[in-house]
Amino acid sequence: MSDDSQRPIVVKKIKKGGHGHHGGAWKIAYADFVTAMMAFFLLMWLLGSVSKGNLKGVSDYFSNPVKIANAGGSGAGESDTVIQGGGNDLTKQAGQVKKGDPPSQTEAAKDKRRLSALKQKFEALMDNKIKENSKLAQYKNQLKLDMVAEGLRIQIVDEQNRPMFKSGSSELESFAHEILQEIAQLLNEVPNAVSLSGHTDASKFAGGAAGFTNWELSSERANASRRELILGGLEQTKILRVNGFGDVVPLDKNNIYNPINRRISIVVLNKEAESDIRSQAGEQQDAPAEANAPAAEK
Known part of the structure; x- marks a missing residue:
């Protein structure tokens, strides 16, 4: 009977490989995020710098764009709104959009x-x-x-x-x-x-x-x-x-x-x-x- 204590001890070393290369997909996602943030802050700046009449025109446009398109002139409610309306403006002086109040x-x-x-x-x-x-x-x-x-x-x-x-x-x-x-x-x-x-x-x-x-x-x-x-x-x-x-x-x-x-x-x-x-x-x-x-x- 052989002595177990005399058996050779074999140590197995498992060499783990490093993480594989993930590519540059994260860079595209990060660039999209930065672009979205820039657009968001630009939108906040624009909303803070326009008048109440312009804000109302934008709001009316998104509430009922068909109505704005049929109303003509330069938009809803105000003659200086951001959204340009369609149709025929009877008070216009030149082109489609009237400038300022009617002379009368x-x-x-x-x-x-x-x-x-x-x-x-x-x-x-x-x-x-x-x-x-x-x-x-x-x-x-x-x-x-x-x-x-x-x-x-x-x-x-x-x-x-x-x-x-x-x-x-x-x-x-x-x-x-x-x-x-x-x-x-x-x-x-x-x-x-x-x-x-x-x-x-x-x-x-x-x-x-x-x-x-x-x-x-x-x-x-x-x-x-x-x-x-x-x-x-x-x-x-x-x-x-x-x-x-x-x-x-x-x-x-x-x-x-x-x-x-x-x-x-x-x-x-x-x-x-x-x-x-x-x-x-x-x-x-x-x-x-x-x-x-x-x-x-x-």
């Missing part, structure tokens, strides 16, 4: 500011005149200024014992001459046209020529006011309309016999109202040059 809107805003400034200036002038002339101070309550749809309205109303005109007549009282001439100077400071209208109370006109009513009286008083404004220096071409309303548009509807219903109303017209009046009167738009050219001789 810009002109309307300028018109409103101009008439508001005229109202403030008129109020300041009347305050100064009242301080300088105690006689004019008693007529302050007869002047009423307000902004209406057609523009700035200046009304001179009657009081019980202080009418603008002699009873049943279109002859102006002395204070009315002075007020109308002061107004004439102010009206020349703006390019706007002017409309004049006369009003009476509901008292029936008595005496005079047959058929002479409050309609005729209000019309004649409006025309007398027109003449006085021109005497005060108002350019004749600025007066666009003169009419009489009789007693059908009372200032005090609860008391149609109230003296304040007898009044002269002067409206400094905004451009839109002026255009409407001219259109109603039958004024035609300028015809194209070809239409106005004389026909060729045959």
